[in-house]
Amino acid sequence: MAWNEPGGGNQHDPWSGGGRRGSGSDGDGNRGGNNGGNNQGPPDLDEALKKFQDKLNGMLGGKGKKGNGGGGKKGGGGNKPRNVFALPGLLIVVALAIWAASGFYLVDQSERGVVLRFGKYQETVMPGLQWNPPLIDDVRMVNVTRVRSLTQTKSMLTRDENIVEVEISAQYRVADPRNYVLNVRDPSLSIANALDSSLRHVVGGTDMIEILTSGREVLGSSVASRLQNYLNTYGIGIALQTINIESTAAPDPVIDAFDDVIRAREDRQRIINEAIAYANSVIPEAQGQAQRIIEQGQGYRESVVAEAQGQANRFNSLLGEYQNSPEIMRERMYLDSLQEVYEGTPKVLMDVSENAPLMYLPLNQINGGSSGVPSNQGSSNSLDPRVLERLSSGQSSQNSSSGSSSNSSNSIRREGR
Numbered sequence: 001m002a003w004n005e006p007g008g009g010n011q012h013d014p015w016s017g018g019g020r021r022g023s024g025s026d027g028d029g030n031r032g033g034n035n036g037g038n039n040q041g042p043p044d045l046d047e048a049l050k051k052f053q054d055k056l057n058g059m060l061g062g063k064g065k066k067g068n069g070g071g072g073k074k075g076g077g078g079n080k081p082r083n084v085f086a087l088p089g090l091l092i093v094v095a096l097a098i099w100a101a102s103g104f105y106l107v108d109q110s111e112r113g114v115v116l117r118f119g120k121y122q123e124t125v126m127p128g129l130q131w132n133p134p135l136i137d138d139v140r141m142v143n144v145t146r147v148r149s150l151t152q153t154k155s156m157l158t159r160d161e162n163i164v165e166v167e168i169s170a171q172y173r174v175a176d177p178r179n180y181v182l183n184v185r186d187p188s189l190s191i192a193n194a195l196d197s198s199l200r201h202v203v204g205g206t207d208m209i210e211i212l213t214s215g216r217e218v219l220g221s222s223v224a225s226r227l228q229n230y231l232n233t234y235g236i237g238i239a240l241q242t243i244n245i246e247s248t249a250a251p252d253p254v255i256d257a258f259d260d261v262i263r264a265r266e267d268r269q270r271i272i273n274e275a276i277a278y279a280n281s282v283i284p285e286a287q288g289q290a291q292r293i294i295e296q297g298q299g300y301r302e303s304v305v306a307e308a309q310g311q312a313n314r315f316n317s318l319l320g321e322y323q324n325s326p327e328i329m330r331e332r333m334y335l336d337s338l339q340e341v342y343e344g345t346p347k348v349l350m351d352v353s354e355n356a357p358l359m360y361l362p363l364n365q366i367n368g369g370s371s372g373v374p375s376n377q378g379s380s381n382s383l384d385p386r387v388l389e390r391l392s393s394g395q396s397s398q399n400s401s402s403g404s405s406s407n408s409s410n411s412i413r414r415e416g417r
Contacts, residue, residue: 103134110145112177124177142177147241150192155251156200162208167246168223170195172238179237190236198226211248213262220245 106129107113113125116138125139132139151169158164172191174180184190202222206215224243231238250258322329 099134103131105130105132105139107141111141111143114140114142114177114181116140121178121182140181142174142180144174144177147171147173148188150188150195151246152192152195152199154196154199156203158203158208158211159205160207163251164203164208164211165247165249165251166199166203166211167248168195168199168220169244169246170227171241171244173241174237175239176237179235181237183235183237187236187238190234191231191238194230194234195223195227198223198230201226208250209261209265212250212258213265216245216248219248 105113107125107127109127111127113130115122115125115132117136119138122137130139149169149171151167153165153167155163155165170191180187202219203211206219211219220243223245224240227243228240231240249255318329318333
């Protein structure tokens with residue numbers, strides 16, 4: 001039979017070291033099996049649980065049991081007065097522990113916590129582990145790094161009383177969590193209404209052609225400036241990032257006509273740009289040519305003036321020399337003049353008689369293209385027979401004349417290159 005089986009004779013406890021349960025009882029009615037012998041094992045779990053129940057019943061004012069004797073009689077513990085505040089106090093302690101533990105929360109790095117105590121703003125907590133009393137403080141988390149986007153497509157009236165459809169998008173982020181949470185009920189709806197108002201105000205003061213063509217950038221910057229002013233006035237706690245004009249278009253029934261107008265304007269602008277480019281390429285060249293002609297004229301003027309001044313100086317110097325020796329200078333000037341006259345022509349003057357000067361043409365130089373003076377042999381071979389006859393007759397008449405006249409008539413002046 002097992003050692004702990006009731007009614008058996010084997011009541012040996014394996015943890016008691018040889019002692020027996022039920023070998024006797026002390027004065028309190030407890031069995032002495034565990035008190036005697038060598039009790040070195042762990043305590044009995046049933047007895048430990050029973051003791052805890054007794055203590056709990058004592059705290060709550062219940063009836064405590066001293067123990068059971070060998071005959072199963074109840075001990076004489078008696079009844080204790082019940083403590084009516086013990087259980088509520090215990091429940092309050094447990095509830096306070098749960099309440100305090102539920103007050104811890106973690107704020108992310110991209111967030112800020114707006115603390116409201118009984119609905120009134122208390123503080124703005126930073127990232128990290130925070131604690132606030134639950135049910136007293138209301139913590140609202142606001143992401144301050146995420147960029148939010150809003151897109152609208154509206155039809156509105158322009159300054160020239162035309163209808164235009166504009167698609168616009170806005171990117172923004174939360175700059176002040178307190179104002180974002182407390183100043184407006186619905187921040188998204190507020191910024192949508194402010195964007196619509198600023199867009200209509202700017203479009204209503206602009207012509208349709210500017211909105212459809214070159215005025216889109218100006219339109220976007222104007223809407224962004226006005227929208228930020230609205231947000232600052234509302235105190236909504238939002239910082240505007242960018243405003244993009246996604247598209248601008250005319251109404252569907254007249255969109256083809258407006259496309260033709262836009263293409264015509266683009267062609268006009270293209271032709272103007274081409275003309276400007278051509279003018280920019282031609283005008284500098286013309287200016288360069290004009291400057292070159294001006295500089296050439298200035299150079300020619302300076303050269304003529306310098307030459308005139310040189311000739312004047314030369315004349316003044318010759319005048320001084322002429323005044324000193326007029327005969328010599330007169331003869332010298334005469335010889336220089338003859339040299340200048342005859343050195344530029346290939347013709348030869350032959351004075352065969354006083355009344356009949358003879359023009360001589362060097363045909364061999366014309367045909368051959370040589371620039372030198374022909375030799376005597378070549379000249380005699382190329383002379384016409386009539387020229388030779390006149391030369392021979394001239395020589396015979398010169399032999400019978402006087403010495404002074406014969407010398408002057410036989411002189412032959414020959415000039416050439």
